[in-house]
Amino acid sequence: MEKQIINPWKWQDGRSYVQAVEVKQSQSILYCSGQAAVHADGQSSTADMRAQLIESIQNLEKVITEAGYTCNDIVRLNVYTTSTAELFTCFDVFQAWIAKHNIKQATTLLEVKSLFETLTVELEATVVK
Numbered sequence: 001m002e003k004q005i006i007n008p009w010k011w012q013d014g015r016s017y018v019q020a021v022e023v024k025q026s027q028s029i030l031y032c033s034g035q036a037a038v039h040a041d042g043q044s045s046t047a048d049m050r051a052q053l054i055e056s057i058q059n060l061e062k063v064i065t066e067a068g069y070t071c072n073d074i075v076r077l078n079v080y081t082t083s084t085a086e087l088f089t090c091f092d093v094f095q096a097w098i099a100k101h102n103i104k105q106a107t108t109l110l111e112v113k114s115l116f117e118t119l120t121v122e123l124e125a126t127v128v129k
Contacts, residue, residue: 001026001129003075005104016098017107021075026128030067034080034122035060036115044117049083050090052120057097060123069127071101076126084111087121 006020007013037045037055045052064071079094081087087094087109098105105125115122 003104003128016095017077018104019106021104021106023075023128028129030064030069030073030125030127032060032063032125032127034078034124035063036119036122038119044119046118049081049086049120050093053087053090053093056121056123057093060125064125064127067127069129071097071103073127073129074101074103074105074125075128077103077105077107078124079107079109080112080115080122080124081109082112082115082120084109 002024004022004024005018006022007018009019012019035056036059037047037052038059039045039055045055047055061071064073079087097103
């Protein structure tokens, strides 16, 4: 697979995303459903935003690795949250995870009225290898 990052500007670098990712000669594509802080027993988390973000990341990693991909293969990551203001108080968690895996992804962040049950953040990824 060949990935090319398209960034006409520099300002997005501090926000942990890129403007576009072009993928050529890929072997396969994994479309992940939104991953949220749902425990292994199917119970939705009632924890705060930081804890839910951490668990959402862990759940997304589990799906990606069990499918035989790596987090570095993420090319698109949509973030849904019930409060962007609250999410930004723990955005360091997101940015550290992006840096740890050297992910260069196109991202859309959306504030929504609600998510399933008690959930406050959900991550939806497209992964290519």
